[in-house]
Amino acid sequence: MNEQTLISKVWNYAHVLRDEGIGYGDYVGQISFLLFLKMDEERSTNLDEPSLIPAKYQWATFKDKTGEALDAHYKDALATLSKRTDFVGTLFLKAESKINDPAKLQRLVTLIGGETWLSQTIDVKGAIYEGLLERNAGEVKSGAGQYFTPRTLIDAIVEVVDPAPGETVCDPACGTGGFLLAAYEHMKDKPAAKDRAMSRRLREQSLQGHDIVAEVVRMCAMNLYLHGLGGDKSPVDQRDALLSDDGKRYDIVLANPPFGKRQSYRIVNQEGEIESERQDYVREDFTVTTSNKQLNFLQHIMTILKPGGTAAVVLPDNVLFEGGAGEAIRKRLLKDFNFHTLLRLPTGIFYKQGVKANVLFFEKVAAGERIATEELWVYDFRTNKSFTLRTRPLTRAALDDFVEAYRSNHQRHTREDSERFRCFTYEELAARDKLNLDIFWLKDDGHIDPDSLPPPDEVAAEIVENLEAALERFRKVAVELGADPAE
Numbered sequence: 001m002n003e004q005t006l007i008s009k010v011w012n013y014a015h016v017l018r019d020e021g022i023g024y025g026d027y028v029g030q031i032s033f034l035l036f037l038k039m040d041e042e043r044s045t046n047l048d049e050p051s052l053i054p055a056k057y058q059w060a061t062f063k064d065k066t067g068e069a070l071d072a073h074y075k076d077a078l079a080t081l082s083k084r085t086d087f088v089g090t091l092f093l094k095a096e097s098k099i100n101d102p103a104k105l106q107r108l109v110t111l112i113g114g115e116t117w118l119s120q121t122i123d124v125k126g127a128i129y130e131g132l133l134e135r136n137a138g139e140v141k142s143g144a145g146q147y148f149t150p151r152t153l154i155d156a157i158v159e160v161v162d163p164a165p166g167e168t169v170c171d172p173a174c175g176t177g178g179f180l181l182a183a184y185e186h187m188k189d190k191p192a193a194k195d196r197a198m199s200r201r202l203r204e205q206s207l208q209g210h211d212i213v214a215e216v217v218r219m220c221a222m223n224l225y226l227h228g229l230g231g232d233k234s235p236v237d238q239r240d241a242l243l244s245d246d247g248k249r250y251d252i253v254l255a256n257p258p259f260g261k262r263q264s265y266r267i268v269n270q271e272g273e274i275e276s277e278r279q280d281y282v283r284e285d286f287t288v289t290t291s292n293k294q295l296n297f298l299q300h301i302m303t304i305l306k307p308g309g310t311a312a313v314v315l316p317d318n319v320l321f322e323g324g325a326g327e328a329i330r331k332r333l334l335k336d337f338n339f340h341t342l343l344r345l346p347t348g349i350f351y352k353q354g355v356k357a358n359v360l361f362f363e364k365v366a367a368g369e370r371i372a373t374e375e376l377w378v379y380d381f382r383t384n385k386s387f388t389l390r391t392r393p394l395t396r397a398a399l400d401d402f403v404e405a406y407r408s409n410h411q412r413h414t415r416e417d418s419e420r421f422r423c424f425t426y427e428e429l430a431a432r433d434k435l436n437l438d439i440f441w442l443k444d445d446g447h448i449d450p451d452s453l454p455p456p457d458e459v460a461a462e463i464v465e466n467l468e469a470a471l472e473r474f475r476k477v478a479v480e481l482g483a484d485p486a487e
Helices: 003-018 025-045 067-081 085-089 102-113 124-140 151-161 179-186 196-205 215-225 293-304 325-336 399-411 426-430 456-480
Strands: 167-172 207-211 234-240 249-255 264-268 275-277 305-318 337-344 357-364 376-380 421-427
Touching: 025 102, 025 215, 067 085, 067 102, 085 215, 102 275, 151 179, 151 249, 151 305, 151 357, 167 179, 179 196, 179 207, 179 215, 179 249, 215 234, 215 264, 249 293, 249 337, 293 305, 293 325, 305 456, 325 337, 325 357, 325 426, 376 426, 421 426
Parallel strands: 167 207, 167 249, 207 234, 249 305, 337 376
Antiparallel strands: 264 275, 305 357, 337 357, 376 421
16 A cells, blocks of 8 residues: 555545544544554564553454444543553553544444554655645645655755764654654664664664654654654653753754744733733743744754754744844854755745745854854755645655765865855855845746645735734834823
8 A cells, every 4th residue: 555545545534533523633643543553563463572552452452342342442541541651651642532433433443453554665654644734734725834844855854964873863843753763764774773782772762852742742652662762761752842951962953843923822911802922932041032933943952952963954934034033043053053054945845835944954063262154055955946745746866966965065075066056155144134044046937836836815814814913013012102002
């Protein structure tokens, strides 16, 4: 069964559960619990790997139950497993049954039980979750608000960063674990990983992930567990990585932090009116205090990276040109880190069209007076490049030129600028207005691919959202100047 056939199969069943009022997000959760138990059985039977799941709740206990007995067993399993404090508790983090019709639950058990899932050559959990995410985003038009990194891009990033056995890898916004899994697959094939002690260290101690969303933490934990990663303790946990510095430092940080608007939340004031409050993260290790999520993640990654460590971070364009806090953080990035490579990504590779993002590659150097970044190499993989999720998806081969260019630069070989890869000295960067690093030089041929444009209703909704945000800011300014907020 190929990836698209698998996704179509589980998506078709989603429509059955939707008749019961279960949304796609809850559906993904429900299928992930049972799918995991089925794959855990296959892992134990076919690979002779021990299961952490108590025998009372393993897949075999679900296969022969029907009706109310199956429903009661399913609810008891989720309630019990979700309360555990070990790896199993993370696998079933905040799990609860959303299926109230035992007949529909029985059909789901039959669907899952009819396949041998671990024979797939794909990342089953990630494929299902992200495939459903894409289809749901297409149906509801507004998108899912999350931008999962294409696996082809992850593979290229991991290849050039080249993590080695013995190094620690962290993703502070891990999602379903794409970066962590790719890093593990890359490291385990190196000769040093053949040593038994190193292999165990790689599986149990080398990877660490965090995410604020319980559902994706569950699926990330399941993915890692099914790949034999982690010991008694889960390599991932649910928490807001931006809240504090826990003191841990890592050799490699790979991340695609959540994109979106500035962080805020709504409250009801003393007059009973709804107001929006900014959510700022005040930390001593941050250069500036800001409500911009991407800038905060960049500052957090600067903190958790070990001296000599390498980071590769997917960030939107505004991080490169935004003034104020953005400019201050870029100054620190150039001064205290060797920000050596910037990859400008094309649009059309994320589930929400029109997203403009980049990959920032930098190394942490020992503190000193000198500027750490002597030169920045920029690879323009955006201008006159056109990709879509279905008809022209991004392929690994399309990134071959970047990978080769990165390696030449990273190995400090003498090289010349190419059409898409250019070098800028620190002096050239410092002379740019507000230290704007949104650098491009290729001439756009003017062709606009209609497939790469968001639908009109999505554009309209984004315009309304931006106008409302601007209006809120103007109201606050007016209040500070003494105006009556009711006027």
